[in-house]
Amino acid sequence: MKIKLILVMIFLYGGILTLQAKEYNASLFGIKSNGTTLNTTSIQKAIDFIHEQGGGTLRFYVGRYLTGTVVLKENVHIQLEEGAILVGSTNIYDYNIDVPNCALIYAKDAKNITIKGKGVIDGQGREVAYNLLAQIQSGVLKDPLDYDRPRNRRPKAIYMRSCENVRIHGVTIKNSADWVQVYDQCVNTVVDSITVDSKAFWNNDGIDIVDCRNFKLLNSFIDASDDAICLKSHDATKSCEDVEIRNCTARSSANGIKFGTVSAGGYKRIRIINNKVYDTFRSALTIATPDGGIVEDILVDSLTAFNTGNPFYLRIGARWNKGRIGSINNVVIQNVKVEVAKEKPDRGYSYEGPIEDNPRNPSPSSIVGLKNAPIRNVTFRNIEISYPGGSNPHYAYRGTSRTDLDSIPEMEASYPEFSQFKELPAWGFYIRHAENIHFEGVVLKLREPDYRPMLVLDDVNGYSLSKVKQEGAKGKKELVAQGSKKINLSGNT
Template sequence: MKNFLKTLSILLLCGFIGITASAQIKTYNVKNYGAIADGETNNTVAIQKAIDEASANGGGRVIVPAGRFVTGVIDLKSNVELHLDKNAFLLGSAIRADYGAGKASALIVANNQHHIAITGHGVIDGQGHDLLKDIYRRLNAGTLQDTEWRKPNPWHQMRPTEDNRPKLIEFKNCDAIQIKSITIKNGLCWTQNYKSCSNLVIDSIKVENVTYWNNDGIDIVDCKNVKLTNSFFNADDDGICLKSEDPNSACENVYVANCRVRSSASAIKLGTGSQGGFKKITIRHISVYDTYRSAIAVETVDGGVLEDIDIRDVVATNTGNAIVIRLGHRNQKRPAGVLRRVYIGNVKVDVPAGKPDAGYAMEGPVTGAAHNIIPSSVTGIPGSRVEDVTLENITINYAGGAKKEVADFGIDTLEKVPEKIPDYPEFSMFGELPAWGFYIRHADGIKIKNMVLTCKGDDYRPAFIADDVKGLSLDTLNIPQVKTKPVILLNKVSELVLKNIKIPGSAKQNIQVQ
């Protein structure tokens, strides 16, 4: 990984030397092309003219100075850096028609370009609240078509389809990209989408995107050689999300570090889209808070290969779930995928009794069936098993307080846990689970080293359940509070290694093997 990052840095430095590092770079101030900073005038033509001229001249820096510049869709070109000065606001148009007649374009787009950048200490503001008013006005007038907005959904809202809600940044098939120091906020869909791109560096950005649902903080889709560091994400949907939409590609050589995340979905997520897969993903030093779903979600359900994942140093407070690892089979047109060689270490998560994102403007939807606190989980499916997962130095503190009258799940028949083979992957997908701390099923080669599971309140369920697991090693599993017995239930587990299990009381009573 160190060699990869060094090489990537050198390549980007060389590639951008002409537009970001040289004292001789040519600048193109959008005001000189007619842009007006009054917060009302549409400056699309002026800004695009500056970009086009810079690109035609071999590259340069297009400067958006301090002020409020409204724009429609702008197309970033090769060898051009879009630079937002301090106190510069690039405001997305609040008129739906400015994003195209069919599917809404993103605000800033680039296709098949190279050596492009968005830098500076300014703000890209999608003006989502005002744009949404215009969308509803047109829908009610019948001048805008939408197939989804009147359909029932978990949010109980008339929600326009994503095709009518523009992203803020969308780059496709681009190479050598820098996104640095900017603030991005108030979109109506994914904040930024980088699809099939290579050599992408994102550093020190701030994302505030809680205007509406589906507002992922960042989506990295089938990209190669990515470095995302020192950034903040407050998103209504997933915070930092890697996806794979091309069966012949994958997210590969991705490094994420030193980021802080708040989400009404999951903080760090690989999936749900998982056509090709995820390979050589490294994640370090992530802080998570007030997050509704999982701190870490690692999922492949569309036939993709997920392998060589290394996640370390994650601290999450007030978060609904610590870790979910899921191999499913949602895409029935292809064989189930592969999930193997995953390491997760140095993780601490505090799971509350209530809804962690309660009070935020756009909360995540309440799950359908009533359930108690849901444990972390590693689950495959019959015939397609999770392989080679190591969980080391993991502490998960649960609030507890489970009640049988909310949802009762006895341990006499573990077969009651539904398989949900084609379902959308989520920590709550099975409903009530028979364990309060950790649940593992249909997996091979699971190593747990130095795991602590605590539960403040009462819980009638065992702390830890493994069902249909081949090759399970529990080395220093510490469960200091005994809520019920057995504390550990092992069903259909072979090649079992138990070492230094720390549970108060008799091991014979606390550990049940069947």
């Protein structure tokens, strides 16, 4: 009797495992791999069928699978084997263009979904964007066109909203017409060991993490023609919380790792550990909250950045904040090495970052709050930054007198970028409207002489400098605090 019971239990347990691990080949549903047959309906039928059966894996083998928008559903997993390419249609009408955030792969309110394997998702974004533009210019579709770029209806490669237990693993995502992948208000998401190669058109953010909780981005390479790794907050009642970005490499024609720009709710408990950034036209790291968001408890540890336009930019603004004042509080940036480029770092890429704030001399790292909203409690520890120097006061000048510092505009309603103030009075760090800023073991190197001092603090309430050094070419060895007081920095301070 006991033996029969055990056999029955083994049979039932094996059946459950079989059900959970059920796999379906794409060909079973008439899905063609020839690269010319439009498979949208067949792929969607496969997803719907697997979902109705309680879940399983839809497996694609070697080939090119042409498709428009498909909607991923609960308990359905996409397996792209090596050599399998999911190819986006170039016909804009093959996408869900009447839905906000249309995408090649779309999911909403779905649990337990996966995209994995060694295959590729190719959005063919340049062709899609140009075909959309042609429809707008012919009058068939209406769009305001920002800088002759369609504002709406450009499909993303992946968009997931309010999903739970999402896994993206191993795949390559390339050539999106818009942001490459967006995870919006998702919970318990892991994106691991992916490759993003998307320089097909403007606004190609590599990954956007929007108001998500318990999100991990791990072991990935992201090369994008806009911000590579980007945290956003679109909803004033939500925020990005408990996010980990670890062991990633990022290249961008904009920022390497960025908080914002849209920052309505904010960011809490963010850990950015052991990452590399290179060839970034803008900052290696930007933390911006221009829309009333709360930023707190941020750790950046072991970041290496080279050939970048700027090391750090921390900024509170008042753009779309609707009367709410944002904040940045408790930020630790440690164990960082940065090399700032002399020339334009993203030169030669198809879509270079726009030169919109020139002419100017090289910009320093900046921490810029507002008069009524200072940035609070920021620590830089074990930092080494190499700056190009070479600023020329006859080309563009900004001094350190009270009059000179007061002439720097607040620009609280402007789009937050490190170069927005044009000329700044320091070559290393410029800090304005801040409280409790601490430097511990900071070495700032200058490759060519610079007429400006290394650090300028203006309206800073509380700061400390421990083992701060200037090395390299000749520069003013002094700190200018509050626009008048000068402290010699000959060696350690």
